[in-house]
Amino acid sequence: MFLRTITRRQGARTYRYLYLVESVWEGGRARQRVVAPVGRADLLAPHLAKLLAALRPYTRERVLTPDDLQAAWGLTYGPVLVARRLWEQLGLGAIIARHCRPLAGLDVAEAAFVLVAHRLLHPGSEHALAWWLEESFVADGTGRRLLPQWERRGRVQVAHRQLRLWYHTLDRLLEAKAAIEQDLYLQLRDLFGLQVDLVFYDLTSTYFEGRGPAGLARHGHSRDGHPRDRQVLVGVVMASGWPIASYVFEGHLADRSTVEAVLADVRARFALQRVVWVADRGMVSEQTLTAMMQGEDRYLVGLQRRRNPTAQAIIQAATGPWQALPDGSQVAEVRLPNDLARYCVVRSPERLAYEQAMRRQSMRRCRDHLQKLQQAVANGRLRAPEKIGARAGAILKEHHGARYFAWRLDPDGRFRFWVDRAKLRAELRVEGTYLLQTNDPSLEPLQAVAAYKDLQTVERSFRALKDVLAVRPIYHQTPQRVRAHLFVAHLALVLGCALQKALQRAGLTMALETALEALRPIRLVKLEIPTGPVHLVTRPTTHGQAVLRAVGIHHLRPPGPSGKSKSLIQHHQGV
Incomplete structure (x- = not known):
């Protein structure tokens, strides 16, 4: 009709x-x-x-007429939906529930999901977490929304009981950290055929707001550009692109001093029989390499090319035969007399072009600044020898000029500089090459180069994920809470890796941060109508739809039970 x-x-x-x-x-x-x-x-x-x-x-x-419809709220939904999907695919909730001590009235696994998802999607403090819950639809496993609790107590607006909930969850996670890592490793091995014959180790630093906890927060080499702030070191062991273990060290330690403890722990906890330890040369001391040579451990490390007599000898001994790599590079194996290690010299046309361009740029800039210094000395504007020397040293350091130039101050006060031909020849010999060292007799040169490139890929991925996770700075002031906070970041890193691998399997080249951005327009909307509330999910963008399909979400439906919500600490008596 x-x-x-x-x-x-x-x-x-x-x-x-x-x-x-x-x-x-x-x-x-x-x-x-x-x-x-x-x-x-x-x-x-x-x-x-x-x-x-x-x-x-x-x-x-x-x-219904338009006047009958009222939008009660619209909450960010897409990123949390995907985080929950990955969490369930990896079985993280079940693993945490299995190993964490229960707390009366608290679902520790659900509270852990909130902490980990917040760290991945909208990193911030536990206070910032409450605001994230306010503007996002974060639900438990049954679809009921989890709400923040508020109260007025000076500058702190989050309910004290809810803050203590997060802190108790952190404590439970840290207690079970080793067991969770082991169980997750077994899960990854079963789900994805995880191979651990090559293990990658990377290290970063993260700084504190304030003094930080005594005995853990120390001054050291800062990778964050905050040398005046106390810091800790964070080590991550990765296999097949998955983080399987993380470590927290005092901030003043040298990178290489952490390796032996990590090696022993990984070998013991994960029952690894034969492992090739892949790391940058600066990460591993000569003492550690010697210990590996004497034991059953195998390693593959990159060698420093400059200020290294062994490196010069290796390059000069590399006369072939050369094997071709898929990217156009060539590799040759080198053995030195009275040396049990095997060495690989890799010549890369791409690296050669890049380093030649950088050398020309450095030499040009350094020459320009040295000429200005020479003019200042000749004009009498700069006379004190110690100031002239300090200025020359600063120029050479800033532009890597010590690789190419030499200088002196004559008795008559004239400043002279020139290209040091011996230094330049040494630099030209190493341009476009990199060196690898291994004690694994079964690792062929082509395999060694591929494994080392995997390390570089892991490092780039790790840096990108750290930027997204934003573990820095840290506000906790006790060693245990700092370690727990960083373990939450580790679990968020696992979710990030799961999303990256899902994107790769789907043939999508977008970065992790881009994928998360593509999900943010997906919102859950609650409409109030005379017959009762209705929940709708907004349509995703083309990129958002691609991300959803990559993780196996093909239909967007409102979560159930519709309209219900709860606080995680609604019935909890222990906080």
């Missing part, structure tokens, strides 16, 4: 009439039958709204 418009002329004027008609089947054909005339359209127009309202009581279906 529908309305039909019929136009009729009366003299010089034209009128439109509305009829209620229905389609009927008569004599083997369809025809329209007038049920009732409605009236002239121009006369009915001012009264249609009232007419519809008068007819509503007589219809079985609810007829």
Whole structure:
């Protein structure tokens, strides 16, 4: 049944009439039958709204007007939905529930999901977490929304009981950290065929706001550009692109001093029989390499090319045969007399072009600054020998000029500089090359280069993920809470890796941060209508849809049970 418009002329004027008609089947054909005339359209127009309202009581279906619809809220939904999907695919909730001590009235696994998802999607403090819960639809495993709790206590607005909930969750996670890592490793091995014959180790630093906890926060080599702030070191062991273990060290330690403890722990906890330890040369001390040579451990490390007599000898001994790599590079194996290690020299055309361009740029900039210094000395603007020397040293350091230039101050006060041909020849010999050292007799040169490139890929991925996770700075002031905070970041890193690998399997080249951005337009909207609330999910963008499909989400539906929500600490008596 529908309305039909019929136009009729009366003299010089034209009128439109509305009829209620229905389609009927008569004599083997369809025809329209007038049920009732409605009236002239121009006369009915001012009264249609009232007419519809008068007819509503007589219809079985609810007829709504725009005034009947009110949007109660619209919350960010897409990123949390994907985080929950990955969390369930990895079985993280079950693993945490299995190993964490229960707390009366608290679902530790659900609280852990909130902490980890927040760290991945919107990193911040536990206070910032409450605001994230306010503007996002974060639900438990049954679809019930988890709410923040607020109270007024000076500058702190989050309910003290809820803050203590997060802190108790951190404590439970740290207690079970070793067991969770082991169980997750077994899960990854079963789900993805995780191979651990090559283990990668990377290290970073993260700094504190304030003094930080005594005995852990120390001054050391800062990778964050905050040398005045106390810091800790964070080590991550990765296998097949997955983080399987993380470590926290005092901030003043040298990178290489952490390796032996990590080696022993990984070997013991994960029952690894034969492992090739892949790391940058600066990460591993000579003492550690010697210990590996004497034991059953295998290693593959990159060698420093400059200020290294062994490196010069290796490069000079690399006469072939050369094996071709897929990217156009070449590799040759080198053995040195009275040396049990094997060495690989890799010549890369891409690296050669880059380093040649950088050398020319450094030499040009360094020469320009040295000429200005020479002019300043000649004009008498700079006379003190110690100041001249300090300025020359600063120029050479800033532009790597010590690799190419030499200088001196003559007895008559003249400043002279020149290209040191011996230094330049040494630099030209190492340009476009990199060196690898291994004690694994079964690792072929082509395999060694591929494994070392995997390390570089892991490092780039780790740096990108750290930027997204934003573990720095840290506000906790006890060693245990700092370690727990960083373990949450480790679990968020696992979720980030899971998303990256899902994108790769789907043939998508977008970065992790781009994928998360593509999910943010997906919102859950609650509409209030006279018959009750209705929940709708907004349509994803093209990129957002691609990310959803990559993780196996093909249909967007509102979570159930609709309209229900709870606080994680609603019935908890222990905080």
